[in-house]
Amino acid sequence: MTTREELRGHWNEIRGRIEERWSxxxxxxxxxxxxxxxxxxGKIQQKTGETSKDIRKELxxxxxxxxxxASSMAGKMGDTFNEAVKNSKEQFSHASDAAxxxxxxxxxxxxxxxREAERTVRKHPAESVAVAFGTGLxxxxxxxxxxxR
Incomplete structure (x- = not known):
């Protein structure tokens, strides 16, 4: 049986279907x-002459x-989300490996x-001190x- 909440929750879609069904x-x-x-x-019964029982069954x-x-769409959205998460994890894994x-x-x-700098300093200590002093100056x-300024 169609409830008031169901009618309110999906009114735009239901309204379109009602207009299609009862032109x-x-x-x-x-x-x-x-x-x-x-x-x-009552309004549909008044316009169409159908029984209340048939109208309720159709609604x-x-x-x-x-x-x-809606359930099917939610399932598809869930599948799409899961696929996106899976792809994101794979991309993150590749990015992490590259980093x-x-x-x-x-x-x-x-x-x-x-090691190269250490070898150079050991080989030429005086020159290394002079270069360091000049660079600091x-x-x-x-x-x-x-x-x-």
């Missing part, structure tokens, strides 16, 4: 009948079809550079010039 009704016949099952049945069928459509590889590559490069001059 004798026009849009103004249905105005103000949202959620009013008895008055809706129940319309609502059941709408519910099945890990880049980190490892960069880490190896930094360690290689550190130039950096200090640049910082003091920037701070003066």
């Amino acid at each position: 004798q009704l026009n849009s103004s016949d249905l105005d103000g009948l949202e959620g009013k099952t008895d008055q809706l049945v 129940d069928s319309i609502i059941e079809n709408l519910s099945q459509s 890990r590889e880049q980190y490892e590559h960069m880490n190896e490069s930094v360690q290689k550079g550190y 130039i950096a200090g001059v640049i910082v003091s010039l920037v701070w003066r």
